[in-house]
Amino acid sequence: MAASCWQVWRRSWRAAARSLTSEPAHAQPEAARRQLADLGLSESRVRELLRMQPGLGPQRLVAAVSQLLLLGLGPEPACEALRRNPQILRLPGQRLKERAAHLRRLGLGEGHLEHMTRCCPELFTMSQQRIDALVSVLKDKCLFSSQQVAEIVGSCPQVLQEEPMALEYKFQYAYFRMGIKQHDLVKTKYFQYSMTKIKQRHIFLERLGLYQTPDKKGQTQICNPSVNSILRVSEAEFLAKTAHSSSEEFEIFKKLLAREELEEEEGLRASDEEDPDLSDSDDSGDEKD
Numbered sequence: 001m002a003a004s005c006w007q008v009w010r011r012s013w014r015a016a017a018r019s020l021t022s023e024p025a026h027a028q029p030e031a032a033r034r035q036l037a038d039l040g041l042s043e044s045r046v047r048e049l050l051r052m053q054p055g056l057g058p059q060r061l062v063a064a065v066s067q068l069l070l071l072g073l074g075p076e077p078a079c080e081a082l083r084r085n086p087q088i089l090r091l092p093g094q095r096l097k098e099r100a101a102h103l104r105r106l107g108l109g110e111g112h113l114e115h116m117t118r119c120c121p122e123l124f125t126m127s128q129q130r131i132d133a134l135v136s137v138l139k140d141k142c143l144f145s146s147q148q149v150a151e152i153v154g155s156c157p158q159v160l161q162e163e164p165m166a167l168e169y170k171f172q173y174a175y176f177r178m179g180i181k182q183h184d185l186v187k188t189k190y191f192q193y194s195m196t197k198i199k200q201r202h203i204f205l206e207r208l209g210l211y212q213t214p215d216k217k218g219q220t221q222i223c224n225p226s227v228n229s230i231l232r233v234s235e236a237e238f239l240a241k242t243a244h245s246s247s248e249e250f251e252i253f254k255k256l257l258a259r260e261e262l263e264e265e266e267g268l269r270a271s272d273e274e275d276p277d278l279s280d281s282d283d284s285g286d287e288k289d
Contacts, residue, residue, distance in 0.1 A: 032058030039065060040075040049079065052086050060089060067093045071100045077117045085121040099124055106135060107150020108157070116157040123160055130160075137164045142171040148186050156192040170195055178202055179214035180227060188227040201230050204253050205243055 029050060036046045039062075049061055068078035068088075082088055088096070100113065103123065108116055116123055123131070138149045138159070152159060159167060174180040174190055185191070190198075205211035205225065212220040229242045239245050 029058050032062050035062050036065060039069060041065070041079060042075075045075070045079045049082060052082065052089065056089055063093055064089050064091070064096075067096045071096065072113055073117060074114070077114045081117040081121040081124065085125060087125045088121065091125065096124065099128070102128060102131070106131075107147075107154050112154035112157075115154070120157040120161060123157055126160065133164055134160050134162060134167060137167050138171075141168045142175075142182070144182055144186070148182060151186050152191055155189050159191045166195070167191075170198070173198065177213055178211075178227075179218060179220075179224070184227060188232065190227060190231070193231050198231065200250075200254055200257060201238060201243075203257060204245075204250060205230065207253075208243060208245065210243065 033046055033050065036049065037043070041049070049065070050058065052061070064082065065075075065078055068081060069075065073081070091099075103113065103116065135149060135153070138144045138152060139146070144152065162170070170191065171185070173195070174185055175182075180188075180190065202211060206213075210222070211224050212222055214220050214224075225242050230238065233242070235247070235250070239247060239250055243250070
């Protein structure tokens, strides 16, 4: 079935290219409209795409849509990718092929490719060096296996938009502060949550006495709640079933935590600014001697 769809799209793409190149320039928009409809796009999607970056010309538009279909995306995911990241239209077809092949090597097959397109179409236009650097963090700094990296990237492609240091810090927080090992980080899709949400919920539980950092043997004096019950639930459910607290208490805590972190950052900046002064005073003392 997949091969049949691929063959249909390939024939449609080639027919579209022949049609557009043989049409005079003034007739190309109408030819593009027909070809996009033949590729399975709705009339509203066709109108939307034709309004997108008109300077590139209809031939480039049809070629981009066709190439996304050839990569294994359906008409709707392909249109959504172009809507959310119009820069894809500026990529040559070969560049799209190479990027899709690279993402597949990371574990993003057809199903994952559609998920990636919905969540993070920017991955089509990010530099390969940046993607490789983030994968390297997951493998070399966080010690995930290649299969685990594929699962992380497949279920949460947004990790490839993180800054390398921020991604490493997110892992270290879970591993050292929360005592969560690699297997559970993958299984619970930990990396899809923001650092703000993770810290707010974890530290709130910690200060309520409901969460403890495991010791070197991985043991705690209490039974810590699961990652799913902390992060993979709504705030209302988290408060009612995990924290056993009110929304008012949690809101006050979040404001206090934000203030604490701001004060900590300011303290670090002040400490950094003091170093040159200490250096100057030492120099002035040497001069007096």
